[in-house]
Amino acid sequence: MIVLVAAEKGGVGKSTIASNLAIHLAHSGVDVVLLDTDAQATCARFVERRDEAAIQPHVPCVQRTGEVSATLRDLARRYEVVIVDAGGRDSREMRSAMVVANLLLTPVRASQADLETLPKVNELIHLARGLNPELKASAVLSMAPSNPTIREVEEARELLTEFDQLKLADTVIRERKVYRDALLGGKGVVELDNATARAEIQLLVDEFFELSN
Ligand SMILES: Nc1ncnc2c1ncn2[C@@H]1O[C@H](COP(=O)(O)OP(=O)(O)O)[C@@H](O)[C@H]1O
């Protein structure tokens, strides 16, 4: 299974979601690999910090830029799940990965500036589906205000109904310091003492992966 985490914007939580999914899956016994296609190399450096601190389980990370579909097909033969962390903006990496991915997760913050990038993402999914009709695609509200009374999440949900190619994930990833600490420490939030963040990642995994164990 190839899961692409991509968006038209930087700083929306792509690397955070990609790394947390990979670590959670690894703990669930899934043979998972990260593919970092972003020149910023956030996931590659995350894995380096993890390995330097000898944190188990080890999750391999491959770095590639440009046309990545052949690399992805190869990795998908060797691993159960490939998580692709794509760089911000429409890129060759994002487009070529979309053609072979099974699932696209596009993190989006509940802000006007982020929501304005969605018509482009919607269009890219439409194009990719011409070649890859099985591609599933969901937007994931990311870094959402943790105060549940804030209406922004509900408003974003309503706005998202406009985009015919994208569903909105039920799981919402909220703004929590523990996500920043985890990324810096080479860990997934599943490895830290924060039950709410752990539960969010668990829900995201339950929503999109069918784990046999
Ligand atoms: N849910 C979250 N709560 C708090 N901080 C977050 C969250 N998601 C991401 N961040 C922080 O925001 C910054 C950008 O996140 P990152 O995952 O690197 O985004 P992207 O890969 O889309 O550029 C990082 O410092 C990261 O630790």
Ligand SMILES: [Mg+2]
């Ligand atoms: Mg990133």
